[in-house]
Amino acid sequence: MIGRRLPQLFFALSALALVILIAALWKASTPEWKKYQRQFRALEAQGEPNAVTKAAVLATPPQIHQVMLTGLQRVDRCATCHLGVDDPTMKNAPEPFRYHAGLGPHVPSKFGCTICHGGQGLATEKDAAHGNVQFWQTPILSREYIRASCGRCHKEGDVPDVPELTEGRRLFETQGCRGCHKLNGVGGSIGPDLTEEGANHRSPEWLERHFLAPNAVSAGSAMPNFHFTREQARALTYYMLSLTSEEMGTYYSSLRLIPSPGYGRQLFIERNCIVCHSIGGVGSKSGPDLQGVTKRHSLGWLDEQLVNPQQVYPGSTMPEYDLETNARKALVAYMAKATPEDAQEILSHREKPLSTEEVSIEAGRRDFARFGCAGCHGTELQGGVPNPNAQGGQVPSLLHLSDDYTKDEVIAVIRNGRAAPLDNPKGPTPPLYMPSWKQLLSDEDIHQVVEFLWSKQQKSTESW
Amino acid sequence: MNFARDIWRSIFRRDPLLTDKGKSELVFLNVWLHIHPAKVKTENMRFKHTFYLGFITFFLFVVLVTTGIALMFYYRPYPPHAYQDMKDLEYVVFLGSFLRGMHRWAAHGMVICVFLHMCRVFYTASYKKPRQFNWVIGVLLLLLTLGLSFTGYLLPWDQLAFWAITVGTNIGSYAPIVGGQVREILLGGHSVGEAGLLRFYVLHVAVLPSAVILLTIVHFWRVRKDGGLSRPIWKLKPKKQEELVTIGAPPVTAAVNAVVASPQKTYGLMEVVTGKPIFETISPEEEDEAVFSYPYAFFREAIALLATVVGVMLMSLLFRAPLEELANPAKTPNPAKAPWYFLGLQELVSHSALLGGVVAPTLMVLALLVIPYFDRSPSRRPIDRKWAIWLFTIFVAANLILIVVGTFFRGPGWALVPPWVHVTGAVE
């Protein structure tokens, strides 16, 4: 009939329900971060002499601290535990309460934390927030790689304190990476496009191992081993990590346009401004003196001058320079602080004027490096990169081109590209081939490259 | 004080619960409770007969609606926000993780219990005449439950959700003629995307729950009209068993049992009008085997409700609901698996798309639907139903085996890998 034990069962279940509810409430009321906040308040209270303020500090209610960064498309809650991040009196506090020195303009209220450090900003538990959990693909960057994040925003010029970025960029441009990899639309299609490599969630350690031995990390890859040193691999890793094109609100993208005078100086030298202009009397007399020019003209006027000199001074012989906004800003910033001593230094380092031929060869050399030819043909044109099932088994050397080809034939190959001739006709297509460059290089450019190649030809020992 | 008493009396109009009349009126006069009979036979309440699975399934649904509505305050069904809201529930919302866990485990529980309830009803042959159509409604409720679970699965918008639904909708597209179109209407596009998320959300919180509620109302109503919970016939004395072998209105020639109306009972109008009792109603001879619903039946139901809620809360406290990385249409996880209750289907489909994806499930559903119309014998005794019991058991076992294989024995590339072998991460 009626179960005798039912009332007891009901009572037991009710008690269990109550217990579980209390356990759930307790668990929800005592998250990890509250403990850290209590510790921080105690720390704060220690340094407080006034008893009333001390009590007030200790009684501060616990609260999740959040920075909403719509411009950076993220929400960071790190400050919930890292409470001393913007408090200079916490300079010597133990972590996680220590003050973050050296931030400069990168205040947490405007930048959050994860844009530089990585990690999971939405989380409020330590392991989850540091991203060291399954299913979070951007864990906190270790001390060794954190500075690579500077490159995510600061993409032009040299970033102070991060020489690895400059070195990485330099290596990329000179070792011929562009021959196989596209970056920002320029480059070959043999390897993957690297424009967004920083957003691919690869661990810095993987990237570094990849540069040291591509085939050990990516089995079957056609990428040759460039025999980079550890430092070079690290520099390239930094550069890769910085390759993101994050959508950023106008506040942030305008910040990226802060010009670096160092970059401006570099451009001043590269574009040979000293050939027409002087600074404080040092230099050429053809064009106006540039010292103090930023006090005489507005920045907008100077910018326009760089874009379209004829419009500002009709009949001017100043050429139109193909400079981006940031480059122009950097140049103008440099002119604001350029001194005659500086100009003197620049003059003394200039090489003697080049002949037209030499200019041609120099332009060709620059294009050879810039468009990545060196990646396959080698920085010394020696070839040797393995190309399975191609005749000769490797990318050919370019040092003896003149023995087998005329200049026009070589120009045609560069323009139209060429498939690698097969060693075994039934075997697989070799992964590396000569791409067609006519879309990216004008005929003039190709001509200059060939001039460069011809200047490097080695005479064969045999003579006919 | 009369004022207070008037207010109280205007709300609670029944007699005190100490009286029999009061106990009856608690049921009769209350809109929420009057689906119950005022009195139930004790053997209808036996735990071992039904395991209260129907109740438990319903209570799980109640838990799901309650937790679901609470979750709705924190969830935005648009791709970039959906995942972020899941993270917020996990880390920021008070009791968010607990609430979400309750919802997820109650959902899994409901799929399991609705299936077990169907098995129980089958094995006790409670679908026989006159209960055939209620079985059909039950099967529809089973399909709606699976649909609710499926639409809800997509909402977290993580890799698990995205690819499970990609695979699930692709299985559905194998249906002949309409498959592709139905898939595109469900998704509002050619592949799982923001349109699909919104449509699944609306289905999940509005359309399907409404359908479930409507059908549940009919389902409960019919249980009552069919005479309440079917009684376990093997508990009755042989004489009674024989009687029950031929269920139906007593033959016209049988003498009508005239009984003096009792002043202690309330009589429903229908008894007076038709002059014929409802099937399996409590006849005067069985009076002493019947007890008032209050407190006996309600007490048991309350225990079932408590046990359900405690079970769900315990699961939520102990096990965190999973959340993988943000959905990435460009990256297929290896292996990509449908939700577990469809894994049996995916296993079948991996052998043959047409047979496994279309023919087998259609036949299964059709077979389920026609069971009560095929099985015409009125006998509920197991000896008289050997074939039916065998067939059904094989069907259940096959489904279980397929699901187990799909869950535990299939690794990357859908290769057969025993679960105790550690499988290293697949290629990116």
Add this chain to the structure above:
Amino acid sequence: MMPSVFYEPPQSFKIGDPADFAFGPPTFLADEKIYVFRDREKGFAAASAICTHLGCTVSHFQSDGKFHCPCHGSVFAADGSVIHGPAPRALQWFEVTEARDGQLQIDKDKIVPPSYRLMV
């Protein structure tokens, strides 16, 4: 029932300049889930990278020239036909045309036979 506009990548789209595509191994476009082949003699072709079984993304391996699906082990030949596994249909090939600005244009709504090529 069916929306008039789709909030998803368009069915017909441009993929870039012909010169940007490599010979030999196909180029995989992740967002559109398409393999773009470029043959020296015959020209361009675009194959769907979506397995016809349950929608996973297939991988093309240069070593055997076949498409392999990681989910249930379907294997497709170089022309997209099913060699092995539960996939019911061959991989689809999409029409490749040259747009007015010289870029390659793919239309996923137009299915073409596997032998279709666009010579540029």
